[in-house]
Amino acid sequence: MRLGFDILGRLFSWATVQTEGTFWMPVQGSTGAEPVDRIFGFIFWVSVFFFVLIVALMVAFVVRYRRRAGREDAEDSAHHNTALELTWTLIPIVIVVFIFAWGFKAYLDMNTPPANSYEVLVTGQKWKWLFTYPNGHVDENLHVAIDTPVRLVMTSEDVIHGFYIPAFRLKRDVLPGRYVKVWFRAIKQGEYQIYCTQYCGTGHSDMWAKVVVHEPGGFERWLDEAGNFLKTMPPAQAGERLFRTRGCAQCHSVDGAGGTGPTFKALFGHPVPLEGGKTVTADEDYVRESIMEPQAKIVAGFQPVMPTFKGRLKDQEITAIIEYLKTLR
Amino acid sequence: MTSNETTAAADLAAMGNTLGGDNYLTHGRGLKSWIFTLDHKRIGVMYLVAILSSFFLGGVFALLVRTKLLTPGNSAIMSADHYNQMFTLHGAVMIFLFVIPGIPAALGNFVLPLMLGAKDVAFPRLNLASLYMWVAGAVLALVSISTGAVDTGWTFYTPYSTTTNTSVITMVAGVFILGFSSIFTGLNFVVTIHKLRPAGMSWFRMPLFLWGIYGTAIIQIMATPVLGITLLLLIAERALGVGIFDPALGGDPVLFQHFFWFYSHPAVYIMILPAMGVISELVSVFSRKHIFGYTFIALSSIAIAVISFLVWGHHMFVAGQSSLASMIFSALTFLVAIPSAVKVFNWVATMYKGSIWLATPMVYVLSFLFLFGIGGLTGLFLGSLATDVHLHDTYFVVAHFHYVMFGGTVIAFMGGLHYWWPKMFGRMYNDNWGRIAALLVFVGFNTTFFTQFVMGSHGAPRRSYHYLPEFKVYHQLSTLGSYILAIGFVIAAVNLLHSLYRGRPAPANPWGGATLEWRTTTPPAHDNFAVEPVAGDPYDVEAWRYDKAVGGFVLREPARGPAAG
Numbered sequence: 001m002r003l004g005f006d007i008l009g010r011l012f013s014w015a016t017v018q019t020e021g022t023f024w025m026p027v028q029g030s031t032g033a034e035p036v037d038r039i040f041g042f043i044f045w046v047s048v049f050f051f052v053l054i055v056a057l058m059v060a061f062v063v064r065y066r067r068r069a070g071r072e073d074a075e076d077s078a079h080h081n082t083a084l085e086l087t088w089t090l091i092p093i094v095i096v097v098f099i100f101a102w103g104f105k106a107y108l109d110m111n112t113p114p115a116n117s118y119e120v121l122v123t124g125q126k127w128k129w130l131f132t133y134p135n136g137h138v139d140e141n142l143h144v145a146i147d148t149p150v151r152l153v154m155t156s157e158d159v160i161h162g163f164y165i166p167a168f169r170l171k172r173d174v175l176p177g178r179y180v181k182v183w184f185r186a187i188k189q190g191e192y193q194i195y196c197t198q199y200c201g202t203g204h205s206d207m208w209a210k211v212v213v214h215e216p217g218g219f220e221r222w223l224d225e226a227g228n229f230l231k232t233m234p235p236a237q238a239g240e241r242l243f244r245t246r247g248c249a250q251c252h253s254v255d256g257a258g259g260t261g262p263t264f265k266a267l268f269g270h271p272v273p274l275e276g277g278k279t280v281t282a283d284e285d286y287v288r289e290s291i292m293e294p295q296a297k298i299v300a301g302f303q304p305v306m307p308t309f310k311g312r313l314k315d316q317e318i319t320a321i322i323e324y325l326k327t328l329r
Numbered sequence: 330m331t332s333n334e335t336t337a338a339a340d341l342a343a344m345g346n347t348l349g350g351d352n353y354l355t356h357g358r359g360l361k362s363w364i365f366t367l368d369h370k371r372i373g374v375m376y377l378v379a380i381l382s383s384f385f386l387g388g389v390f391a392l393l394v395r396t397k398l399l400t401p402g403n404s405a406i407m408s409a410d411h412y413n414q415m416f417t418l419h420g421a422v423m424i425f426l427f428v429i430p431g432i433p434a435a436l437g438n439f440v441l442p443l444m445l446g447a448k449d450v451a452f453p454r455l456n457l458a459s460l461y462m463w464v465a466g467a468v469l470a471l472v473s474i475s476t477g478a479v480d481t482g483w484t485f486y487t488p489y490s491t492t493t494n495t496s497v498i499t500m501v502a503g504v505f506i507l508g509f510s511s512i513f514t515g516l517n518f519v520v521t522i523h524k525l526r527p528a529g530m531s532w533f534r535m536p537l538f539l540w541g542i543y544g545t546a547i548i549q550i551m552a553t554p555v556l557g558i559t560l561l562l563l564i565a566e567r568a569l570g571v572g573i574f575d576p577a578l579g580g581d582p583v584l585f586q587h588f589f590w591f592y593s594h595p596a597v598y599i600m601i602l603p604a605m606g607v608i609s610e611l612v613s614v615f616s617r618k619h620i621f622g623y624t625f626i627a628l629s630s631i632a633i634a635v636i637s638f639l640v641w642g643h644h645m646f647v648a649g650q651s652s653l654a655s656m657i658f659s660a661l662t663f664l665v666a667i668p669s670a671v672k673v674f675n676w677v678a679t680m681y682k683g684s685i686w687l688a689t690p691m692v693y694v695l696s697f698l699f700l701f702g703i704g705g706l707t708g709l710f711l712g713s714l715a716t717d718v719h720l721h722d723t724y725f726v727v728a729h730f731h732y733v734m735f736g737g738t739v740i741a742f743m744g745g746l747h748y749w750w751p752k753m754f755g756r757m758y759n760d761n762w763g764r765i766a767a768l769l770v771f772v773g774f775n776t777t778f779f780t781q782f783v784m785g786s787h788g789a790p791r792r793s794y795h796y797l798p799e800f801k802v803y804h805q806l807s808t809l810g811s812y813i814l815a816i817g818f819v820i821a822a823v824n825l826l827h828s829l830y831r832g833r834p835a836p837a838n839p840w841g842g843a844t845l846e847w848r849t850t851t852p853p854a855h856d857n858f859a860v861e862p863v864a865g866d867p868y869d870v871e872a873w874r875y876d877k878a879v880g881g882f883v884l885r886e887p888a889r890g891p892a893a894g
Contacts, residue, residue, distance in 0.1 A: 024786045036715050040786075043713060047706035050670075054677055054702050058695060061680040066687065067617065073871060074618035075682040085625050088674045089667060096663035096709070103713030104656050110715065111652060159489040160582055162647070162722055166788025169719040173648045175583070176488065177576030180649050193797065197722035197790045199482050200489060202409050205793035 029167030029192050029213065030184040035106040036169040043099060110170075113183035117151035118144070124154065124161035124174040127203030127250055129194060137227035140245040141210045142194065144186055145219035151183045162197030165211055173198050186213040203250065230316055239324025242317050251306070254328050261306060262299045268325040273300040287322050344879050345837025347850045348755045356855035367453035368855060372460050373439030374753065377746075379463065380435045383426035384739075390419035392815060395777075395808040401796045409794040413480040414495070416792060420483030421500065425507050426467055428738055429596060432603035433549075434459070434514050436745050437542050439753060441518060443846035443853060444536050446527035446862040451520040459513035462506055469503030482792060484593070485560075487574035487585040491567050498567055501560045508553045508560075511599075515549030518542055527845070530864035533624060536844045537867075540627045541606020544634035548595045548602075552638070556592035559585065583648055590641035598637040600734055602630055604741030605672055608697055611744050612676045614842045615691035616683030619868040622675040629668030636665040646714060647721045655714055662712040669705050673698065688840070689763030693744030696771045700736025704729060707782065725785025728778045736774060743767070743821065750825060751839045755852040756832030762824040769817030776810025836881025841873040847882075 021027040024044070025037055065071075120142065121132040131142045144150045154163055156176040164171040168184045196207030214222060230238050243249055243264075251260035262272075268287070271279050275298040280286055289296055291313060294306035313321075341348060353370045363371060394415050397404045407415060438456065442449050450456050473479055479500040481490040490497050522543050526535065563585070565571045572578025574585040613620040620626065642650060642658030676698060685691065707729040710716045720726060751757050784803040789796060796804065838847040844867045849858050865872075873882040 021787075024783065026787050036719055039713055040710065040716050040719075043709045043716065047709060051702050051706055054673060055699060057677050058680065058698055061677070061683070062685050062687070062695065065616075065680065065683050065685050067684045071684055072617075072875065074616065074684045077618070077682040078621075079619045079868075080622045080624065084678075085622050085671070085675070089625075089671050092667055092670045096666055096712075099709060099713050100660050100663045103715045103717075104659060106715035107655070107718065108652060110718065159492065160486060160648075162790075164722070164788065164790065166719070169715075171647050171718050171721055175576070175649060178649065193788065195788065195790045199413075199486070199792040201480070201493065202413065204413075205409070205790070205795040 026166045027188070027192075029165070029188050029190070029211075030170070030186050032110045032184055033167065033169045035109065039099070039102055039106060042102070046095060046099070111182075113151045113181070114149045114185075117149040117183055119151045119153060120144075122152045122154040122163060122174065123157060124163065124196070124200075124207075125157040125247060125250075126159070126201055127196070127207045128247055129163070129196075129207060129209045130245065130247070131209075133223055133227070135223065135227045137223065138245055139226060141212055143212045143214060143219060143222055143226075146186050146189055146213050146215060148219075149183055149185045151181060154180050154182070159200050160198045161200050161207065162195075164195045164197040165192055166195070167192040168211070171197060186211070189213050189215050230320060235320045235323035236327050237324075238317075239320035239322070240327075242313070242321050243324055246309075246313065246317075248321070260303075262302060264325055264328050266329055268322075268328065272297075274298060275300050275302075282325075284322050287325060288318055291318055291321070341834055344834065344881065345850045346755055346834045347852060347854065348834050351854060352755070352850065352852040353855050354754075354852055365457075367449070367457055369438050369442050369449045369453065369456060370753075370853060370857075372456050373435055373437075376430065376438055376460060376463070377435040377753075379460075379467070380427055380431050383422055383467070384431075387419055387422035387427055388815065388818065390415050390422065392811060394419060395811040397794070398796070398804045399808050401798050401801055401804075403795075410480065412794045413792070414474075414478035417479050417482050418474065421470065421479070421504070424483055424596075425504050426463075426470065428600045428734055429507075429511060430463060430514070431600075431738065431742050432607065432745065433518065433542055433545055433599075434463070434510075436607070436742070436749060437518065437603060438514075440749055440846055441521060441539065441542060442525070443752075443849065443857055444539060444844050444867075445521065445525050445530070446845045446848075446858060446864060447521070447525040448856050448858075450517050451524055452517050455513050455517050459510045459517070462510035462513060466503045466505075466507035466510060469506060470500055471503075473499035473503065484589060485563060485585075486589075487563065487566070487580070487582045488576065490563065491575045498564055501563055505557055505560045508557045511549045512553050515546035515553075518546040519550065522546075527862060527864050533627065534864060534866060535627075536606075537609035537620065537623070537626050537630075538603070538606035538844075540630045541602045541604070541609070544630040545599050545602045547634050548599050548637060552592045552595040552599075555588060556596075559588035559592065562588075583645065583650065586645055586648055587641070590644045591638075594641040594644065595634075595637040597734065598633055600738045602633060604697075604738040605630065605669075607741040607745040607748075608676060608694055609672075610842070610844065611690050611694045611748055612679050613868045614748075614840050614870055615686045615688060615694065616680045617686065617841065617870055618679060618683040619866075619870070620675070621678040621681070622671075623868065625671055626675050629671050632668040633665060636661060636668075640665055643712060643717070646717045659712055659714050659717075663709075666705065666708060666712065673702065673705070687764070689758075689760055689767060690744045690748040690840070692764050692767040693740050693747065696767060697737065697740045697744065699771075700732055700740060700774065703779075704732030704736050707732060719788075720785060722791060723785035724781040724789045724791055727791045728781035728785060731774075731778045731781075735778070740770070740774075743770070746825075748840065749846075750828070751835030752846060752851055752853070754829055754832075755835050756828045757835045757839065758824050758828035758832055762820060766817050766821035766824060769813055769820065771817075773810050773813030773815070773817050777807050777814055778810070780804075780807045780810070833880070836879050838873060838882040839880070841870055841875065841882035843867055843870045843872060 028034055123130040131139050154174045156174045161174045163174050170182055170184050172180050172182045190213055192211040194209040194211060196204055253259050253263045254265055256263050256265040267282050270282055272282050273279050291309045294308055295304050298304050353368055397406050397412055473496045476496040476499060479495045479497055480493055522539055562573050566573050566575060572580040574580040574582050609626055640658060640662045642654055643662045646655050710720055747763055780803040784800050789800050835851050837851045845862050848862050872885055874885050876883045
């Protein structure tokens with residue numbers, strides 16, 4: 001059986017094995033892509049064979065046996081033929097059993113991570129992916145080293161999301177209250193698209209991120225630098241980064257546009273009307289309170305839906321965010 | 330061409346046409362005679378009007394969605410929220426209001442008792458109740474649009490559906506009621522087929538359309554209650570906060586998917602089996618030849634109905650079910666492909682050495698074989714575990730689903746509608762315009778959906794308001810196709826409606842069908858048959874020859890009698 005897979009895999013891989021993407025398939029960015037593409041190629045040619053067979057017969061019959069003057073009636077022919085019917089029942093059974101077995105084998109391989117995989121935590125939330133690295137750094141993109149097995153441990157903070165990297169032929173639903181694990185080994189340096197494939201509401205189609213595959217050594221350099229951004233970047237710039245990566249941007253705009261929460265444009269230092277008629281000036285303490293105790297003061301016209309960030313943002317990070325808000329005039 | 334006014338009543342009578350005389354349409358006048366009717370033919374016609382209205386509505390939603398997708402970014406046509414509501418409505422209206430009841434309730438209601446040589450279905454009152462359950466469900470579903478249209482997708486996946494602030498409960502209650510309409514119809518048809526078959530019609534001399542309807546009815550009775558229970562649990566969770574599916578309340582979101590697909594996978598066979606039945610009738614009649622491999626086709630309908638209950642897990646290959654479960658569901662999924670393939674081979678074999686008549690219904694049959702072929706074969710990619718992981722929840726699935734449900738069921742529905750239309754209304758439509766419409770639908774359909782296979786295998790996720798610019802060309806082609814598709818349907822609709830007023834009166838048997846509905850007058854009388862007919866071989870179409878004087882088919886003399894198959 002195994003030999004059969006290999007031979008057929010080779011035979012049908014000429015159609016799909018590639019590095020830059022084909023008519024049907026995106027670029028092969030991981031070790032998992034090629035087996036999938038080989039099976040795809042096999043099923044594709046089986047399908048083409050049967051489709052052409054059916055359509056060719058159909059067209060030939062229509063042309064040859066078309067109803068016309070002198071051909072009002074059908075010719076005599078059998079109403080059934082058990083041998084023929086058993087043949088065209090059994091041949092497809094053999095083919096689909098083969099496709100099933102091959103697909104299952106590849107599926108098991110793609111679900112069995114090597115023992116020494118590098119682990120990244122993935123969190124799905126409306127409408128953003130967050131990637132947490134072993135050193136505690138949280139990023140909005142997935143950075144990995146080339147030729148290194150990476151294991152993703154994924155969970156959702158709200159509804160079901162679907163984590164999908166087409167170039168790696170990798171997809172898994174990400175569920176709240178549960179951890180799911182997938183793995184891959186990237187084989188080609190570059191940036192690849194990440195999507196959400198499980199419908200999750202307004203921003204479902206904005207849950208985009210990138211996998212960045214670094215050259216050998218490049219990942220470690222990136223992680224050191226990225227994990228240190230609070231120290232290396234000016235506070236306002238670090239704040240902007242936190243704004244993007246920690247989920248603020250999903251509800252708060254910076255250009256005055258509407259959203260689930262009030263815009264941050266021209267917020268700092270200005271009076272804010274609250275539910276109940278009071279007004280408060282947006283200073284450092286107000287911003288800090290709004291992040292840690294979001295229900296304490298509700299801005300007029302908005303729902304009290306913001307989750308607390310207590311325990312999720314450090315003091316230094318809140319300071320950086322406040323500095324960033326000051327720049328939004 | 331003779332118009333009704335100039336055709337003498339005697340000529341009409343010679344054709345077996347009852348226009349102007351007593352038939353089911355003129356038997357009893359006024360609104361009341363329709364809304365309280367127990368006549369399966371009138372109920373079928375009312376169902377037809379209701380279902381085609383839903384198809385129109387669902388089609389408008391689809392065109393709006395496709396128009397938005399002309400551009401990858403924000404659109405002036407609709408916001409992301411409106412888009413999400415729009416594709417949900419498109420799916421829900423098309424599935425629950427159109428495709429599920431489409432062939433059984435509209436065409437089946439009209440044709441089934443006639444094919445059995447019966448006066449009506451077994452339970453005429455239940456039949457009328459089923460229609461009103463449909464109406465009630467449809468009203469609730471449409472009310473939900475004005476009270477905050479649902480944005481969950483037609484699948485209502487939890488916990489999104491229990492947390493979104495749109496009117497999920499109204500929509501779900503509507504679908505719950507529609508389920509009862511479906512159960513009533515299925516129950517009625519099962520009993521009718523068991524009890525009201527005429528003399529001479531053993532199980533294996535039953536028209537294959539009835540085998541299709543029978544298979545569907547079994548699924549309707551056995552699977553729909555599960556949907557009902559699931560939707561009630563969903564309502565309970567939303568309204569009462571009972572934790573069943575939402576992990577925040579201690580529930581399990583994947584449990585909902587198991588429940589939902591336990592119904593909804595068999596439901597796609599509810600949608601396709603009657604369509605296969607229609608094709609079995611049409612391919613024989615328009616090849617002027619006995620169907621090939623009757624027994625295999627009949628039994629494959631039952632095989633599909635049985636296996637369809639055991640494949641639901643293939644919707645959850647990436648949802649986190651165990652590898653073992655995925656393996657079993659994948660194997661069973663491949664098994665269900667076999668009976669469908671067998672049917673296709675038998676249909677093509679039926680055309681061999683036939684006298685193939687390319688009237689409008691046959692054009693739809695050819696279109697069906699082409700499109701359903703693609704739909705079925707692309708199912709192999711999704712049944713295989715390794716490739717499904719890549720293709721799941723992308724446009725590839727959208728394309729596959731539409732090739733099966735639209736290229737399969739809707740095309741067969743159109744073929745059946747054009748086939749039985751003269752029997753229903755006593756008039757012939759223009760065959761050329763019928764074929765032009767069928768051709769436009771075929772071209773438009775492929776342009777719309779084939780592009781989606783390519784997009785999907787490149788990773789474009791479905792249900793997306795925004796998309797990457799690299800997919801723009803595919804999306805624009807797809808939208809262009811949907812407009813061609815719409816034009817095709819408008820032409821078909823105008824052609825059919827026009828025939829009601831200006832169509833040539835139809836003979837009793839315009840196509841030379843050998844099933845019993847062609848033995849009665851056109852349109853049929855209130856009681857269907859003056860004398861209860863004796864059934865022969867339903868595919869002995871060669872016993873009928875074309876008669877120019879009648880403009881339709883008449884039995885050859887001497888009549889061959891009920892010949893053996």
